[in-house]
Amino acid sequence: MKPYLSILIVLFLCFSCSKKDYEINLKWNKAYPEDTFERNITGLKWAFSYLGSTIANDSTLIKFNPKDSIVSLDVRTLGFSEDASSKLAKLQYLFKKTEYYKQHNAFDLGRYVTLTFGTSSHYYAITDVSETLKDFNEDYQFLETKGYIDNSSISNVHRIISFTDILENNRQAFISAEIDSITKDTLEYETTERMPNGQLKFGIYDIKGNIKYAANSNLTRAGTHAKCIWCHEVVVQPLFKTQKNYNNYLDYFKLDDTLVYFNQKLQKYQNTLWKDKSLKNKKLHTELELVYISFMEPSGERISREWNMPLKEVENKLSGLETHIYEEFPFLGNLYHRKDIDSLSPFKVIEVPESIREKSSNTINLLK
Numbered sequence: 001m002k003p004y005l006s007i008l009i010v011l012f013l014c015f016s017c018s019k020k021d022y023e024i025n026l027k028w029n030k031a032y033p034e035d036t037f038e039r040n041i042t043g044l045k046w047a048f049s050y051l052g053s054t055i056a057n058d059s060t061l062i063k064f065n066p067k068d069s070i071v072s073l074d075v076r077t078l079g080f081s082e083d084a085s086s087k088l089a090k091l092q093y094l095f096k097k098t099e100y101y102k103q104h105n106a107f108d109l110g111r112y113v114t115l116t117f118g119t120s121s122h123y124y125a126i127t128d129v130s131e132t133l134k135d136f137n138e139d140y141q142f143l144e145t146k147g148y149i150d151n152s153s154i155s156n157v158h159r160i161i162s163f164t165d166i167l168e169n170n171r172q173a174f175i176s177a178e179i180d181s182i183t184k185d186t187l188e189y190e191t192t193e194r195m196p197n198g199q200l201k202f203g204i205y206d207i208k209g210n211i212k213y214a215a216n217s218n219l220t221r222a223g224t225h226a227k228c229i230w231c232h233e234v235v236v237q238p239l240f241k242t243q244k245n246y247n248n249y250l251d252y253f254k255l256d257d258t259l260v261y262f263n264q265k266l267q268k269y270q271n272t273l274w275k276d277k278s279l280k281n282k283k284l285h286t287e288l289e290l291v292y293i294s295f296m297e298p299s300g301e302r303i304s305r306e307w308n309m310p311l312k313e314v315e316n317k318l319s320g321l322e323t324h325i326y327e328e329f330p331f332l333g334n335l336y337h338r339k340d341i342d343s344l345s346p347f348k349v350i351e352v353p354e355s356i357r358e359k360s361s362n363t364i365n366l367l368k
Contacts, residue, residue, distance in 0.1 A: 017086055017089040017090055017093065018093075021089040021090070021092055021093040021096075022074055022075050022076045022085060022088075022089045022092070023072070023073065023074045023075075023092075024072075024073050024075075024092045024095060024096060024107060024112075025070050025071070025072050025073075025105055025106035025107070026044070026070065026071045026072075026073065026106055026107055026108070026109040026112050027069060027070055027104055027106035027107065027108060027109060028040045028069040028070075028071070028109050029069075029108060029109070029110070029302050029305040029306045030069075030301065030302065030305055031110075031294035031295075031298060031299055031301065031302035031332065032294060032299060032301070032302075032331060032332050032333055033331075034331065035290075035294070037069055039287050039290070040109055040287070040291055041062060041071060041278075042278040042284050042287040042288075043113070043287035043288040043289075043290060043291035044062070044071065044109065044113065044288075044291070045062065045276065045278050045279060046278070046279065046284065046285050046287060046288035047113045047116065047117040047288050047291070048078055048079075048080075049197065049199055049279055050117055050199055050201075050229060050288070051080070051084065051116065051117055051123070051126045051127055052080060052081065052084055052126065052127050052128075052195050052197060052199070052201070053078045053079040053080050053084075053197065054079030054196075054197045055078055055079050055276065055279075056197065056198070056273065056274040056275065056276050056279040056280075057079065057197075057273060057274065057275050057276070058079070058275065058276065062078075070106055071109065075088045075089060075092070079197070080126075081128075083128060084126045084127070084128070087122075087125050087126050087367060088116065088126060090366075090367060091115065091116065091122065091366055091367065092107075094350065094366055095107045095111075095112065095115070095350065098347075098348065098349065098350060099347035099348050099349075100347055100349065103347065108295070108306060109291070110291055110292065110294065110295025110296075110298075111295060111349070111350070111352060113288070113291050113292050113295070114292050114295055114296065114352045114353070114356065115350065115352060115364070115366070117226070117288070117292070118226055118292050118296075118352070118353065118356040119352070119353055119356075119364050119365075120213035120214070120224050120225055120226075120353070121213065121363070121364065121365035121367065122364075122365070122366070122367060123225050123226075124203065124211060124225075125367050127195070127201045129191075129193075129201060129202075129203040129211065130203065130211070131210070131211050132205070132209050132210055132211065133175075133189055133191075133205045133209030133210075134209055136173075136175075136191055136203065136205075139173070140164050140167075140173045141164060142162045142163065142164050142173070142175070143162070143163060143164060143165065145249075145250055146160055146161060146162050146163075146249055146250065147160070147161035147163075147249060147250045147255035147258070147259075148160055148161075148243070148244075148246040148249040148250075148255075149161060149239070149243055150181065150243055150244050150246075151241045151242065151243050151244070152220075152241070153240045153241060154220055154221050154222055154231065155176075155178060155219065155220040155221075155222070156218070156219055156220060156221075157178050157179060157180060157181060157187060157219050157220070158178075158179050158180075158181045159176050159177065159178055159179065160176070160177045160179055160249075161174065161175070161176055161255070162174065162175045162177070163175075163258075163262070166194075166262070166265055169196050170194060170196060170198070170269050171193070171194055171195075171196070172193070172194040172262065172266075173191065173192065173193045173194070174191065174192040174193075174236075175189060175190070175191050176189065176190045176191075176192075177189055178190070178216075178219050178220060186207065187207060187216070187219055188204070188205070188206060188207065188215060188216055188219055188220070189204070189205040189206075189209070190202070190203070190204050190205075190215065190220075190222060190228070191203040191204075191205070192228075192232070192236075194266065197273070198234075198266070198269050198270040198273050198274060199234065200229070200232060200234070200236075201225075202225040202228040202229065202232075203225070204222070204224075204225070213359070213360070213363070214358065214359035214360070215359075217358075217359065223357045223358045223359070224355075224356065224357055224358065224359070226292075226356045226357050227357040227358065230289065230357060233282065233285055234266075234270060234282050234285065235263050235266065235267070236259055236262045236263035236266055237259070237263075238256060238259050238260050238263065239252070239255065239256045239259065243255070270282075290329065290332075292356055293326060293328075293329065293332070294332055295338065296337075296338045296352070296355075296356060297324075297326055297332070297335040297336065297337060297338065298335060298336055298338065298341060299332060299333045299334065299335055299336075300314055300315055300318065300334070300336075301333075303318070303336070303341060307345065307346055309346070317344060318336060318340075318341075318344065321336055321337075321340050323335055323336060338352060339354055350366070351364060352364065
């Protein structure tokens with residue numbers, strides 16, 4: 001985004017948000033037997049870190065009350081830019097107007113993560129992903145050397161990988177152009193950027209270079225930004241499969257060495273910068289996934305707590321719905337789908353995307 005445009009947006013959002021909009025209470029609703037409040041706080045920290053917060057640098061930024069399962073936030077203190085803080089405040093203003101908030105003096109923590117980290121339009125806005133590929137390219141100078149991938153682990157088509165050197169403020173960018181293997185026509189673009197806090201952010205663009213919320217499933221299994229994060233976690237991914245060599249592109253071994261080098265530099269930067277043990281242990285990103293999965297596909301027990309309704313009464317109300325087991329995390333138990341649950345909720349709720357990782361049939365953008 002051009003600097004002058006970013007400044008205008010910040011000024012507009014600052015003038016339109018009151019001091020209290022930056023503050024919010026979030027309520028944890030237990031979802032499965034091993035679920036704990038502390039695990040959800042870890043998941044929340046990961047969500048903020050993926051959104052650009054420097055929370056990994058300081059373990060004291062979040063206050064919470066384990067007894068009441070409430071976490072109290074002031075997003076101005078969480079290491080976000082002014083622009084990101086203002087956008088979060090604008091969302092929080094809407095969250096605090098809901099029936100749920102008025103009844104509990106708190107917003108559901110899972111819905112909060114879903115509507116900030118897990119909603120593509122909001123993720124792009126908070127992390128300041130460029131709205132067009134043209135704007136993205138204007139922010140970086142890419143090297144002439146490129147990589148060619150014809151045997152991707154995720155893409156159904158070939159890819160051309162462009163990248164920059166590691167720039168000042170530890171910024172770096174990558175572009176993957178999804179191309180037709182015969183005509184070499186570009187079909188879609190996916191971008192990756194190193195943020196100053198040591199995390200990666202992701203964007204998806206159509207053939208005309210306009211931002212889009214999910215990748216074309218006919219071309220790739222990349223899904224949304226959240227699925228990119230689920231796979232990439234906190235690393236520049238190396239090559240998992242051997243590739244053929246093509247003229248005018250880095251050969252397979254050189255490309256692999258280059259990606260490994262970039263990842264080593266990223267890991268070193270993260271290890272130097274991050275202090276909070278919840279984020280220094282990089283395997284704990286799974287706690288974020290459990291937060292949004294257990295919200296998007298809740299158990300009867302979670303719904304009982306969310307609705308403040310006896311489990312037997314909840315089960316009777318949901319008796320017409322089928323349950324399923326989440327293959328990746330079967331310990332979550334018998335689960336429902338959020339869209340079905342929200343349609344039966346005893347109070348009005350803010351709609352969430354149909355899916356976090358895959359393309360949704362509904363579009364959510366509360367920051368228009």
